[in-house]
Amino acid sequence: MLRTLFRRNLVLMIAVVLAGQLLAGFLVVTLVIRPQVIRFAEVTADMLGTIDVAMTDLPADRRAALIVALKTGDRMDVRSTDNPPSDGARAPTLIERQFLLALARRLPRDSALTWRTDRPGQLWFLVHLGPDRYWISVGAPREGGALVSLAVALIIAFIVATAGGLVLQRRIDQPLRQMAHDLDDYRADGTPPPLAVRGPIEIAAIADALNRMTARIAEQGAERAVMLAGVSHDLRTPLTRLRLCLDMMAGTDDELDATAARQIAQIETMLGQFLAFANGFADEPVQPTDVAALARAALIDAGLDAHALVMPKALVHPMRPHAIGRALANLIGNAYRHGQSPISVRITNDGTSLRMAVHDAGAGFDPATATAMLIPFARGDSARSGDGTGLGLAIAQRAALAQGGHLEFHRDADGFIAELVLPD
Numbered sequence: 001m002l003r004t005l006f007r008r009n010l011v012l013m014i015a016v017v018l019a020g021q022l023l024a025g026f027l028v029v030t031l032v033i034r035p036q037v038i039r040f041a042e043v044t045a046d047m048l049g050t051i052d053v054a055m056t057d058l059p060a061d062r063r064a065a066l067i068v069a070l071k072t073g074d075r076m077d078v079r080s081t082d083n084p085p086s087d088g089a090r091a092p093t094l095i096e097r098q099f100l101l102a103l104a105r106r107l108p109r110d111s112a113l114t115w116r117t118d119r120p121g122q123l124w125f126l127v128h129l130g131p132d133r134y135w136i137s138v139g140a141p142r143e144g145g146a147l148v149s150l151a152v153a154l155i156i157a158f159i160v161a162t163a164g165g166l167v168l169q170r171r172i173d174q175p176l177r178q179m180a181h182d183l184d185d186y187r188a189d190g191t192p193p194p195l196a197v198r199g200p201i202e203i204a205a206i207a208d209a210l211n212r213m214t215a216r217i218a219e220q221g222a223e224r225a226v227m228l229a230g231v232s233h234d235l236r237t238p239l240t241r242l243r244l245c246l247d248m249m250a251g252t253d254d255e256l257d258a259t260a261a262r263q264i265a266q267i268e269t270m271l272g273q274f275l276a277f278a279n280g281f282a283d284e285p286v287q288p289t290d291v292a293a294l295a296r297a298a299l300i301d302a303g304l305d306a307h308a309l310v311m312p313k314a315l316v317h318p319m320r321p322h323a324i325g326r327a328l329a330n331l332i333g334n335a336y337r338h339g340q341s342p343i344s345v346r347i348t349n350d351g352t353s354l355r356m357a358v359h360d361a362g363a364g365f366d367p368a369t370a371t372a373m374l375i376p377f378a379r380g381d382s383a384r385s386g387d388g389t390g391l392g393l394a395i396a397q398r399a400a401l402a403q404g405g406h407l408e409f410h411r412d413a414d415g416f417i418a419e420l421v422l423p424d
Contacts, residue, residue, distance in 0.1 A: 009172075013165040020161075021154045037095050038102040044138050045106030048127055052109070055130030063130055079135040081126075085118040096123050175203045183210070239267060284320040284402075291315040295345050295356065298329040302336050310346040317354050319403055319422060327396035328356055331418045334392055335360040339416060349424070353405070357419040364416025367409040374407065396420065 051070070055063050071078050079085060092100065092115065104113045107127060114126040124135045175198055182195050194214075195207040243264055292314060296306040328345070335343045339360030346357045365373060374397045393407070400406050405422040 009169050010166070013169070014162060017158055017161045017165070021158050025154055033095065034098055037098045041099045041102035042106055045103050048107065048129070048136070052129050058130065067134070075138065077137040081133055081135070085116060085122070085124045085135055088117040088119045088121060090117045090121055092117065092123060100125060172200060172203065179207055239264065284323055286318050286320055288316050289319050289321045291317050291347055291354070294321060294325050295328060295347060298325055298332055299345060301329055302332045304332065304336065304343060308342070308344045310344055312348065315347065315349055315354070317422065320399070323399035323402055324420070324422070327399035327420055330392040330396045331358040331420065334418065338362065339364065352424055354422040354424065355419055357417050359415060359417050361415040364409070364411060367411060370409045
């Protein structure tokens with residue numbers, strides 16, 4: 001669930017922001033709100049202490065007049081014990097509890113305050129004022145003010161921080177996605193466009209390093225192609241002279257002549273494969289091609305009957321005909337040399353891809369080892385005693401990649417299937 005970098009960073013960012021908000025809230029409550037509540041309780045306690053002392057020596061009528069005067073203000077409400085406030089169900093809030101504790105510590109005669117909340121939600125506590133006790137409500141601070149404001153501020157700060165983090169993550173994520181897309185477009189048989197060196201310094205450094213790496217790979221591939229092409233070209237001259245010498249010596253031993261001719265033909269085939277692999281197919285233009293004609297030509301070149309082609313309808317498909325023809329010929333040649341008869345080519349189009357499947361009755365190789373078989377010069381167990389170069393499947397794979405396709409290998413009850421898949 002959290003395998004992508006975006007999701008991991010998003011969860012981490014939310015966790016960090018939440019932790020910061022909680023810490024900020026705790027510090028504000030502890031260092032700002034609580035000291036203010038305690039100070040308010042101390043001021044209230046001093047005021048009530050002064051009233052308590054003043055009312056001790058006053059006659060009853062003067063005390064009653066003072067109580068009436070206290071009630072006329074909008075900051076304090078006073079009730080006698082004969083007229084207690086209604087008992088509400090609400091318990092004191094955290095701030096109100098802090099207020100009551102601080103108030104009790106400052107009132108020596110009421111170190112254990114009796115409190116209650118009325119139905120409107122107002123807090124009352126019982127204290128001594130002169131010789132009597134009274135219910136007092138001074139409008140103690142509640143969360144409805146400071147804590148609600150703090151919560152709103154924290155929510156807004158969280159939203160802003162999260163939005164900013166998302167924008168920052170997008171700026172990091174977008175270059176990485178573009179880099180992955182550009183790397184998917186890389187083809188070993190062509191010169192890839194350089195990656196865009198942009199984004200944060202670290203991502204730009206990765207893109208620059210990948211550009212240097214692809215340049216080295218392209219340079220090595222070009223050197224290998226030049227080497228293979230040069231070797232193949234240089235060998236053709238002595239090979240032509242050897243053929244001429246054999247033609248001049250013909251007639252002395254028919255079996256020797258036939259063996260020498262076969263060996264020369266195999267060498268020419270190998271040289272042709274070297275050249276095909278070295279040159280690649282990316283430079284061949286794509287053009288509409290008669291698929292049936294291309295497949296019949298590949299069958300005939302392999303020495304098979306053109307009737308081995310199974311095709312439900314005529315198809316014209318855009319492709320590089322030389323590259324795809326060479327790839328199909330290599331698959332047919334592998335089936336002819338290493339498989340078993342009957343051999344057939346079945347071509348279908350399901351609307352999304354053109355599939356050119358070469359069937360033979362042999363066991364083939366394990367499809368799980370297909371990746372290893374596509375490596376240049378790799379050869380299967382059945383081909384190790386043959387005269388191949390190990391480039392047949394590698395050339396077919398390169399031709400398929402140049403077309404944007406790929407090779408697939410399967411086994412079924414009838415034998416082995418090598419399939420060339422091309423996108424529509």
